Amino acid sequence: MNKVLNICAIVTMVASSAVAAGDATKGKKGFNKCKSCHMIVDDGGNTIVKGGKTGPNLYGISGRTAGSVDGFKYGKSLAALGETGFVWSEAEFVTYVANPKKFLADKLDDKKAKSKMSFKLKKEADVLNIWAYLLSVSE
Ligand code: HEC
Numbered sequence: 706m707n708k709v710l711n712i713c714a715i716v717t718m719v720a721s722s723a724v725a726a727g728d729a730t731k732g733k734k735g736f737n738k739c740k741s742c743h744m745i746v747d748d749g750g751n752t753i754v755k756g757g758k759t760g761p762n763l764y765g766i767s768g769r770t771a772g773s774v775d776g777f778k779y780g781k782s783l784a785a786l787g788e789t790g791f792v793w794s795e796a797e798f799v800t801y802v803a804n805p806k807k808f809l810a811d812k813l814d815d816k817k818a819k820s821k822m823s824f825k826l827k828k829e830a831d832v833l834n835i836w837a838y839l840l841s842v843s844e
Contacts, residue, residue: 725795725837727830732838735831739763742824745842753842760822765843766793767836780821782809795836802835803827 743763744756761774772779772787786809801808805820826832
């Protein structure tokens with residue numbers, strides 16, 4: 706009996722690890738804070754959110770290599786991070802959005818690291834919702 710319960714617990718854990726902690730519906734609204742600079746356009750060129758061009762397209766950000774949108778001119782620091790093979794995950798996204806410059810300085814161990822994204826959103830719950838939203842439109 707215990708064995709069966711354990712297997713259930715493991716299956717539940719594995720299944721839920723792919724599910725974001727945030728609320729995608731709230732994140733859709735939250736994305737209004739980002740869309741002045743970021744669009745969401747899928748690989749087929751279909752626009753999901755019409756946004757600005759100051760920042761890179763955020764489609765498929767989960768599991769995407771940092772600084773890797775073709776044709777976008779990233780700052781040196783974010784490009785350098787991408788060259789290390791760094792990939793966006795929920796936790797890294799939350800830390801980055803809270804303070805991009807500090808995030809890059811910490812990751813690259815370079816106090817002089819620069820970020821082209823000057824915007825900050827510190828409220829973790831809001832950023833988790835936005836992540837969940839980005840995940841929901843990227844499938
Ligand atoms: C004022 C414009 C602006 C706003 C607002 C903004 N960003 Fe950005 N964002 C940028 C720019 C510019 C970059 C490129 C940074 C660099 O090259 O250093 C960027 C980069 C990023 C990246 C890295 C993408 C990659 O390809 O590696 C993520 C993730 C991101 N932004 C998330 C967000 C989220 C989430 C929001 C809203 C909460 C947001 N940004 C709001 C301008 C903005």
